[in-house]
Amino acid sequence: MSDCIFCKIVAGTIPCRKIYEDDYVLAFHDINPAAPVHFLVVPKMHVASLADCVAEHHAGLLARVMLAVAKVARDIGLENGYRTIINTGEDGGQTVFHLHAHGLGGGKPRPLGDALPAAN
Numbered sequence: 282m283s284d285c286i287f288c289k290i291v292a293g294t295i296p297c298r299k300i301y302e303d304d305y306v307l308a309f310h311d312i313n314p315a316a317p318v319h320f321l322v323v324p325k326m327h328v329a330s331l332a333d334c335v336a337e338h339h340a341g342l343l344a345r346v347m348l349a350v351a352k353v354a355r356d357i358g359l360e361n362g363y364r365t366i367i368n369t370g371e372d373g374g375q376t377v378f379h380l381h382a383h384g385l386g387g388g389k390p391r392p393l394g395d396a397l398p399a400a401n
């Protein structure tokens with residue numbers, strides 16, 4: 282997708298602090314970290330969001346994204362654990378519409394309740 286920030290990062294036309302890449306995924310540090318360690322894993326193929334994962338081939342893609350989160354967390358040394366987040370769509374707080382998993386670690390996380398949608 283020509284207008285997608287993460288496609289441009291995958292293509293190398295926007296720089297990133299790369300951590301890991303293989304044929305299917307790219308992992309890099311988030312530009313605006315929300316935790317002491319905050320990285321993103323994106324599929325190299327453009328998929329707008331988790332809500333767009335509907336076909337059989339998306340199963341493999343999602344598995345590769347999650348395996349990369351686990352590998353990067355291991356390699357970075359997050360042996361105490363980490364939080365994995367996929368924001369989906371407007372109500373999910375997604376701001377970049379190219380599927381990505383956040384890996385957050387390096388300190389105690391806020392209670393998950395802080396991340397729940399506000400009740401009306």
Ligand code: 5GP
Nearest residue numbers: 286297309310311312313368374375376377
């Ligand atoms: P979302 O809110 O869509 O789940 O997360 C998007 C994430 O992408 C945010 O944490 C934001 O800081 C990060 N981000 C946005 N633009 C860039 C960029 O150009 N480079 C990097 N490394 N991260 C970005």
Ligand code: ZN
Nearest residue numbers: 285288327379
């Ligand atoms: Zn994209």
